[in-house]
Amino acid sequence: MSTNNSGDSKIFDAVVVGNGTLGLSLGLELARRGVQVAVLGKASRPFAASAVAGAMNGCFGEATPGLLQSEHGRTKLAMDVRATALWNDWEQSIIEASDERVIRSAEGTIIILNTIGVPEIDTAGYASIRAALDEYDEPYEDLDPDQIDWLAPEPTSRPMKAMFIPNEHAVDSAALLRGLATAFVRAGGTLIDEQAVEVLVDNGRATGVVLESTDVVSAPSVVLAAGVASGDLLGCLPPDVRARIPAIVSGYGVALLLETEDSTAPDHVIRTPNRAFACGLHVVPRGDGTIYLGATNNISTQPRTSARIDDLNLLLGSTRQMRSDLVEGAVHRIMVGNRPVPLDGFPLLGEVGIDGLWMMTGTYRDGLHQSPLIAKDFAARLLGEEHDTTLDVFTPVRKPIQALSRQDCLETAVRHTLALGYEQDWGIPVDWPPLIEEQLRGMFQRSLDELHPTFVPPAELLAFDDPEITAALSAYYRAHDEAS
Structure with missing residues (x-):
C-alpha cells in the first residue's frame, strides 16, 4: 500500500480529514469515480471509534422507544435500513479490491431479553425492536432461549425471550479498515499519515488544510470526518456560525477481546436491547475461539485512550449473562473507542457555513453501519449530483434537534x-x-x-x-x- 507523506505541497480535488470507516468509505467512493482525493489521519487512529468497534450491522437491534417516537430518530432508523441493503455488495466490492478474503464475522443477530435490567428499558426495548421489524416487514423468528447454541448464562441471568434477525450481521472492524485502505489506494487515492491542524479559507471558500508538519494539502472540497476531533477544525468559521453547530463530545466505550476457555464462539451476534445509555451487552465472534464483548458508554468532553476500572468491572461482571464459564477464558485485549456525540445527539452531515467545507461525523453508534450509504450520498453532494435530501435535516448549522419532550x-x-x-x-x-x-x-x-x-x-x-x-x-x- 503506497502512502504519500512527502514534504511538498499537495493538490487534490478533495481532502477527507479522518481515516476511520466513514472517511475511508467516502475516499474510496470518490476515488472510484475518478476524483483525486486524499484521506488524512494517523495510521494508529488514537481516538477512533471504528477501529475498536464491535462492528455490528445494527439496524433493528438498535431500536428503542425513544428512537421510534422521534421524527429524527425514525429518519436515523430509515438510514440504517437503507444502509443494510447496501452492505452485501459494498463488502464484496472491498474484498475484490483488497487482500482481505473475509470481512464479515457473524451471520445474523440473536436478541435476548434476560433477567438483568429493568422492564421500562429492556422489555420496552425488546418490544420496540419487534415493532420496527414488523413495520418494515423484516424477517425474524422467535427462539426458545434454552435452545440457543453457545449461550450458557448463570441461572440468575437466564434469558426469558429471544428472537433471531437473519439480515443483521457483523464485520471484523480491523479487516474492514484494512480492506478499505487497500481498495482506496488501488483506486488511485492517497493516504497521508498525518493529522490536520487547520482548515484554510480564502474569500469565503475552503481551500485545503494545514498538517502537523506545516505542509499544506490543497483542495476545493474539505470533508471533516475525524469523529470527536472534527470540531477542533472549525476555527476557520465566523464565531456566530461556529456557535450554532452542536459541539461534539465523546461517548467513550470499553470492550474486551476474549479467548473462550473451550475455544468456541457463536456463529451469530448475541446481544440484549440497548440499555442504561449503552448499546446493550453484546458478543460478536471474531474467529479462532475469540469473541468481542462490549460495550460500555460514558459521556466525556475529552476522548480517552485508557479504560476506567469501573468499566472493566462492569464488563467482566456481565460475562455471566452470556456464559458462566467465560471467567475461565483469557483477555487478549482491552479496547477503548470514542464515539462522536453532538450536543443534540444527531449526525452532522452537510456543508458548514462556507463553500467547500463539509462535516460528515457525529454519527454516535451508527457510523460504521451507515458508512456505505453516507459515503455514496456525500460523493454525490461533492460532485453536484442528485442526492438524498432527507439527510438535509442533519445539516450542521441548525437549531437544536430535540428527540424527547x-x-x-x-x-x-x-x-x-x-x-x-x-x-x-x-x-x-x-x-x-x-x-x-x-x-x-x-x-x-x-x-x-x-x-x-x-x-x-x-x-x-x-x-x-x-x-x-x-x-x-x-x-x-x-x-x-x-x-x-
Missing part, C-alpha cells in the same frame, strides 16, 4: 441511571431505590431548568451531569437564542 428526557435520565445500578447487581436496602429515584429526579429537573426554558438535551448528556458539557450546551442554546 422535557418530561421524557427527565424520566429517561432517571430510569437509565437507576438501571446502571440494577445491571451491576447493587446490594442496597429494598426501600432505597425509590429514595434514590426521587433524588435523581429532583437533581435532573434542576439541571434542565437551569439549562434552558425550552431546549432539551439528549438524556445521557443530562444524566452524566458534567459541568463542561453543561457549559457547552448553554453556549449552544444561547447562540440560537441570539440568532433568532
Whole structure:
C-alpha cells in the first residue's frame, strides 16, 4: 500500500480529514469515480471509534422507544435500513479490491431479553425492536432461549425471550479498515499519515488544510470526518456560525477481546436491547475461539485512550449473562473507542457555513453501519449530483434537534441511571431505590431548568451531569437564542 507523506505541497480535488470507516468509505467512493482525493489521519487512529468497534450491522437491534417516537430518530432508523441493503455488495466490492478474503464475522443477530435490567428499558426495548421489524416487514423468528447454541448464562441471568434477525450481521472492524485502505489506494487515492491542524479559507471558500508538519494539502472540497476531533477544525468559521453547530463530545466505550476457555464462539451476534445509555451487552465472534464483548458508554468532553476500572468491572461482571464459564477464558485485549456525540445527539452531515467545507461525523453508534450509504450520498453532494435530501435535516448549522419532550428526557435520565445500578447487581436496602429515584429526579429537573426554558438535551448528556458539557450546551442554546 503506497502512502504519500512527502514534504511538498499537495493538490487534490478533495481532502477527507479522518481515516476511520466513514472517511475511508467516502475516499474510496470518490476515488472510484475518478476524483483525486486524499484521506488524512494517523495510521494508529488514537481516538477512533471504528477501529475498536464491535462492528455490528445494527439496524433493528438498535431500536428503542425513544428512537421510534422521534421524527429524527425514525429518519436515523430509515438510514440504517437503507444502509443494510447496501452492505452485501459494498463488502464484496472491498474484498475484490483488497487482500482481505473475509470481512464479515457473524451471520445474523440473536436478541435476548434476560433477567438483568429493568422492564421500562429492556422489555420496552425488546418490544420496540419487534415493532420496527414488523413495520418494515423484516424477517425474524422467535427462539426458545434454552435452545440457543453457545449461550450458557448463570441461572440468575437466564434469558426469558429471544428472537433471531437473519439480515443483521457483523464485520471484523480491523479487516474492514484494512480492506478499505487497500481498495482506496488501488483506486488511485492517497493516504497521508498525518493529522490536520487547520482548515484554510480564502474569500469565503475552503481551500485545503494545514498538517502537523506545516505542509499544506490543497483542495476545493474539505470533508471533516475525524469523529470527536472534527470540531477542533472549525476555527476557520465566523464565531456566530461556529456557535450554532452542536459541539461534539465523546461517548467513550470499553470492550474486551476474549479467548473462550473451550475455544468456541457463536456463529451469530448475541446481544440484549440497548440499555442504561449503552448499546446493550453484546458478543460478536471474531474467529479462532475469540469473541468481542462490549460495550460500555460514558459521556466525556475529552476522548480517552485508557479504560476506567469501573468499566472493566462492569464488563467482566456481565460475562455471566452470556456464559458462566467465560471467567475461565483469557483477555487478549482491552479496547477503548470514542464515539462522536453532538450536543443534540444527531449526525452532522452537510456543508458548514462556507463553500467547500463539509462535516460528515457525529454519527454516535451508527457510523460504521451507515458508512456505505453516507459515503455514496456525500460523493454525490461533492460532485453536484442528485442526492438524498432527507439527510438535509442533519445539516450542521441548525437549531437544536430535540428527540424527547422535557418530561421524557427527565424520566429517561432517571430510569437509565437507576438501571446502571440494577445491571451491576447493587446490594442496597429494598426501600432505597425509590429514595434514590426521587433524588435523581429532583437533581435532573434542576439541571434542565437551569439549562434552558425550552431546549432539551439528549438524556445521557443530562444524566452524566458534567459541568463542561453543561457549559457547552448553554453556549449552544444561547447562540440560537441570539440568532433568532
